[in-house]
Amino acid sequence: MASNGAVDSKTHKFNPHFTQAVINATGPKASPRVRQLTTSLIRHLHDFARENELTVDEWMAGVELMNEAGRMSDDRRNEGQLVCDIFGLESLVDEITYKLASDAADEPTATAILGPFWRKEAPLKSMGDTIVSGFDDKGDRTWMHGTVTDFLTGKPIEGAVLDVWHTAPNGLYEQQDPDQPDMNLRGRFTTGKDGKYNFYCLRPVPYPIPYDGPAGKILQALDRHPYRPAHIHFILTAPGYKPIITQIFDRNSKYIEDDAVFAVKDSLIVDFKPFQGDPKADFELPYDFKLATFEDAKKHSVAGTTEESAA
Amino acid sequence: MASNGAVDSKTHKFNPHFTQAVINATGPKASPRVRQLTTSLIRHLHDFARENELTVDEWMAGVELMNEAGRMSDDRRNEGQLVCDIFGLESLVDEITYKLASDAADEPTATAILGPFWRKEAPLKSMGDTIVSGFDDKGDRTWMHGTVTDFLTGKPIEGAVLDVWHTAPNGLYEQQDPDQPDMNLRGRFTTGKDGKYNFYCLRPVPYPIPYDGPAGKILQALDRHPYRPAHIHFILTAPGYKPIITQIFDRNSKYIEDDAVFAVKDSLIVDFKPFQGDPKADFELPYDFKLATFEDAKKHSVAGTTEESAA
Structure with missing residues (x-):
């Protein structure tokens, strides 16, 4: 545990190979910029989840907020x-x-x-x-x-x-x-x-x-x-x-x-x-x-x- | 620049006070868990943007994907x-x-x-x-x-x-x-x-x-x-x-x-x-x-x- 109560991503107790497995799924034809952005995004998302021991319910609440935001968005509102x-x-x-x-x-x-x-x-x-x-x-x-x-x-x-x-x-x-x-x-x-x-x-x-x-x-x-x-x-x-x-x-x-x-x-x-x-x-x-x-x-x-x- | 071509967040050239200013906007009545999760989310989001020198167009493409995902979501699809x-x-x-x-x-x-x-x-x-x-x-x-x-x-x-x-x-x-x-x-x-x-x-x-x-x-x-x-x-x-x-x-x-x-x-x-x-x-x-x-x-x-x- 880091001093702020969050889990240190480097010493966490979860599967240490998972994030790299997800990154490795990217195929050879992905553009270098897409590969860079998604690799970084996956690392940050996973670190965020592990550091905070994000629960399924918390994650799902986030998904619902995202979906609701999309449903409210049109050419007059974003x-x-x-x-x-x-x-x-x-x-x-x-x-x-x-x-x-x-x-x-x-x-x-x-x-x-x-x-x-x-x-x-x-x-x-x-x-x-x-x-x-x-x-x-x-x-x-x-x-x-x-x-x-x-x-x-x-x-x-x-x-x-x-x-x-x-x-x-x-x-x-x-x-x-x-x-x-x-x-x-x-x-x-x-x-x-x-x-x-x-x-x-x-x-x-x-x-x-x-x-x-x-x-x-x-x-x-x-x-x-x-x-x-x-x-x-x-x-x-x-x-x-x-x-x-x-x-x-x-x-x-x-x-x-x-x-x-x-x-x-x-x-x-x-x-x-x-x-x-x-x-x-x-x-x-x-x-x-x-x-x-x-x-x-x-x-x-x-x-x-x-x-x-x-x- | 880090060896992978991404910008190291610790030595970046952007306003070094910005992320903390956003975190500090959180009020005293936020619950400890909400404060923890959003503080971490803001840090990761900002680090992601800086490390990759995310452009407005790339960010907006992400927003559009998120909004489109929300619009497609209902009780039959998420x-x-x-x-x-x-x-x-x-x-x-x-x-x-x-x-x-x-x-x-x-x-x-x-x-x-x-x-x-x-x-x-x-x-x-x-x-x-x-x-x-x-x-x-x-x-x-x-x-x-x-x-x-x-x-x-x-x-x-x-x-x-x-x-x-x-x-x-x-x-x-x-x-x-x-x-x-x-x-x-x-x-x-x-x-x-x-x-x-x-x-x-x-x-x-x-x-x-x-x-x-x-x-x-x-x-x-x-x-x-x-x-x-x-x-x-x-x-x-x-x-x-x-x-x-x-x-x-x-x-x-x-x-x-x-x-x-x-x-x-x-x-x-x-x-x-x-x-x-x-x-x-x-x-x-x-x-x-x-x-x-x-x-x-x-x-x-x-x-x-x-x-x-x-x-």
């Missing part, structure tokens, strides 16, 4: 993803995949998780349009604007597509809420030669992630709250540039230190500024996005960085 | 369980939970995985009945018989319920097959004072586990076959005795050394003997089951056994 999110897995994989992004000033915009609420084919909008088509009288109206630039040259990027989505003031995304118009608070904007963008949205609010499924059950068992700090989601794409999936977070939002899905990074925290002189907006939100070309992204891939802010 | 099975997880958890069972002669009957095809409320039958209600002209008709005894005293156990199920000659369980009568090849038998049981069934055949879902996709990616050796499933219960979930395997079956779900144990391999003189059976299958009382099961719990046969 509960399997949400379960990963509350264990920090999406944020970690985001860090691993986009390790180029860091908090340094001369780096491209940091990334953050996609989350389960993005939808394909958000409405194409013109600069200066609003993405609000419902609840427009209930939220803090916000004018967001900025420039999309190349992080190295500082030059504006033409043809960058900014895909934006956020929750309504009731804390729900439109696909969760029958009272909102389809595609409310979503839109795609394409930059011109100046790389600039601007649009109207609402100031988002903190909201609980869906609590009626396996993720909610797990949070409850863990004595954890389900809230995310107020944030706006983006996907930035541009010809020749590495796409960025990210979120920006309202500095004054509750849960900014305590995101249920561990996505907050310092460089993504922004300030909503009271705004006067525009009858369509109560707040102004200036924010610039910096992209890296595929080539630069490869060249500048950070190695050895261990100083990023903890989630 | 694809989430099947995915675990092909990674050996159910067999391992079975070993962990029922470590009392071993291959020694004076031990209770060894256990094996439940598998995804058991159904509640199989028909109650009388001794000597058949469980065959379809395909009776196609399979090798078998008379199975034996005694259920206490593994320590050797005394017959009265009131033991033997719940049995197996595939049809076409390799399908009845719930997978619209051409079979409901509850075909399933039955429950209750022993009298002599502890004896006997019934007619068919000699089972090897069959592929369902190959049309995530488990099939994974097997294909791993260049593995989906077959299980021929076997019959049992659950044995008796008042005062620890229930046993098990399977017996036909020694002459293909795949006996190569079960897709790693469930075969030496002590569970049996011989179907050609049988003459009974117009209702082509084969005879004698098999005795040995149960342990809850008390004995606790007392004799094996510690230090590492000699069980590899799957």
